[in-house]
Amino acid sequence: MHLSKLFIPILKDLPSEAKIKSHQLMLRTGMIKQSAAGIYSWLPLGFKIMKKIESIVREEQNSIGAQELLMPTIQSSEIWKESGRYEDYGEEMLRIKDRQGREMLYGPTNEELITDIFRTSVKSYKSLPQILYHIQWKFRDEIRPRFGVMRCREFYMKDAYSFDVNDEQARNSYNKMFYSYIKTFNRLGLKAIPMAADTGPIGGDLSHEFIILAETGESHIYADKSILEINLNKYEASDKSLEEMRKDFSSIYAVTDEKFKSDEFNKFVKKENQLKTKGIEVGHIFYFSDKYSKPLNCLIDNKGGSKTPVCMGSYGIGISRLVGATIEANYNNEIMKWPKSIAPFDVVIIVNISKNNKENLEKAEKVYKELKKQNIDVLLDDVDENMSNKFKKHDLIGIPYQIIIGSKTEQNKYEFKELKSKIQILSLDNIKSQLKK
Numbered sequence: 001m002h003l004s005k006l007f008i009p010i011l012k013d014l015p016s017e018a019k020i021k022s023h024q025l026m027l028r029t030g031m032i033k034q035s036a037a038g039i040y041s042w043l044p045l046g047f048k049i050m051k052k053i054e055s056i057v058r059e060e061q062n063s064i065g066a067q068e069l070l071m072p073t074i075q076s077s078e079i080w081k082e083s084g085r086y087e088d089y090g091e092e093m094l095r096i097k098d099r100q101g102r103e104m105l106y107g108p109t110n111e112e113l114i115t116d117i118f119r120t121s122v123k124s125y126k127s128l129p130q131i132l133y134h135i136q137w138k139f140r141d142e143i144r145p146r147f148g149v150m151r152c153r154e155f156y157m158k159d160a161y162s163f164d165v166n167d168e169q170a171r172n173s174y175n176k177m178f179y180s181y182i183k184t185f186n187r188l189g190l191k192a193i194p195m196a197a198d199t200g201p202i203g204g205d206l207s208h209e210f211i212i213l214a215e216t217g218e219s220h221i222y223a224d225k226s227i228l229e230i231n232l233n234k235y236e237a238s239d240k241s242l243e244e245m246r247k248d249f250s251s252i253y254a255v256t257d258e259k260f261k262s263d264e265f266n267k268f269v270k271k272e273n274q275l276k277t278k279g280i281e282v283g284h285i286f287y288f289s290d291k292y293s294k295p296l297n298c299l300i301d302n303k304g305g306s307k308t309p310v311c312m313g314s315y316g317i318g319i320s321r322l323v324g325a326t327i328e329a330n331y332n333n334e335i336m337k338w339p340k341s342i343a344p345f346d347v348v349i350i351v352n353i354s355k356n357n358k359e360n361l362e363k364a365e366k367v368y369k370e371l372k373k374q375n376i377d378v379l380l381d382d383v384d385e386n387m388s389n390k391f392k393k394h395d396l397i398g399i400p401y402q403i404i405i406g407s408k409t410e411q412n413k414y415e416f417k418e419l420k421s422k423i424q425i426l427s428l429d430n431i432k433s434q435l436k437k
């Protein structure tokens with residue numbers, strides 16, 4: 001892609017309405033545009049990054065056997081009346097009337113709808129366990145939408161739902177999802193700490209929030225640093241091993257302010273291991289057993305021949321929030337560097353064409369074609385602008401590698417740079433193999 005032809009509306013100045021780095025940067029680099037309070041359009045650059053996050057989330061869901069489907073954004077109020085949440089949900093729910101006067105709503109979550117789908121089709125324990133998920137826009141009429149995509153009214157979420165015949169099996173599904181969450185966040189270049197959470201209005205007895213460390217987060221966290229060291233590789237995919245994994249995580253102190261007690265913290269965590277900071281919730285998982293299956297009459301025949309409500313859990317990841325959260329975790333000293341797995345491009349060629357330098361541009365086009373041939377996703381910055389502005393701009397856009405083509409480059413050698421590190425002078429072959437790695 002040539003930057004001169006792309007729709008990336010970069011702003012010259014910091015937008016004054018944005019309070020935190022990720023929000024500033026996303027507006028500044030033309031990733032998003034606000035259309036109403038807490039409602040955003042995703043412009044090409046932001047959309048591309050969000051789609052990359054989405055596909056990693058999807059791969060990891062599929063790899064534990066979860067099956068993707070797609071439920072609508074608009075739901076009927078009927079099922080919410082059956083579960084009792086139509087009243088309980090309160091003002092966060094956006095309620096709509098259709099032309100026949102029927103009460104509809106824009107889904108803030110999907111426990112009711114998935115239970116309705118499940119109850120009409122699955123009747124026997126023999127078809128369990130099942131995990132279903134979708135990736136869909138949600139709407140919650142948050143009282144104070146803020147911080148850009150971090151707390152929106154309309155946001156993009158992966159939500160999964162597990163169905164099991166009894167508590168023990170359901171716990172296995174919960175553990176699998178727990179495991180896949182840690183893996184997902186690792187692949188996104190993030191260290192997420194699972195924290196025992198209150199189950200809140202969703203109810204039930206087992207719940208974890210996944211929180212990444214960031215000064216601008218809304219959650220205060222207190223943890224034993226050693227929780228960051230747990231290595232997933234030592235666990236296998238078996239039920240037993242995953243139960244052990246969850247217990248290992250749970251045995252280390254890690255809580256948000258809701259559960260924090262300073263005497264406990266001091267008692268259970270050595271001084272030098274105490275981690276007190278802020279964090280961003282990027283995922284939340286719940287086991288709530290028959291909370292919805294009972295009122296919605298989602299019954300299955302169990303082994304003994306009697307009917308029981310199916311045991312359910314739900315599992316969310318905030319995909320649109322993750323775009324902002326990744327920036328909060330990686331932006332430092334006016335430089336943003338995207339983790340390679342979700343970077344908008346693999347590499348950018350920054351070419352000096354300030355004095356109408358045709359030679360440089362030709363050289364750049366050649367390099368561009370070579371890299372394209374290798375399936376490297378490359379951006380060519382062919383905009384007519386001085387080099388110092390270009391460097392500043394790319395420090396913000398955050399493409400992890402740069403090839404610089406200016407007056408200094410000799411025959412067949414190029415300046416190559418990984419963001420936040422030193423320039424190297426390399427041949428194109430050398431650059432290719434570095435990028436391939």
Ligand code: ATP
Nearest residue numbers: 149150151152155157281282283284316317318321
């Ligand atoms: P929070 O405590 O931040 O309000 P929640 O507990 O209401 O979140 P869940 O219902 O567990 O959120 O939703 C799952 C995930 O969806 C959250 O972990 C978060 O990443 C994301 N999410 C929730 N609300 C929002 C929002 N208003 N804007 C963007 N992402 C959100």
Ligand code: MG
Nearest residue numbers: 197209281284
């Ligand atoms: Mg929560």
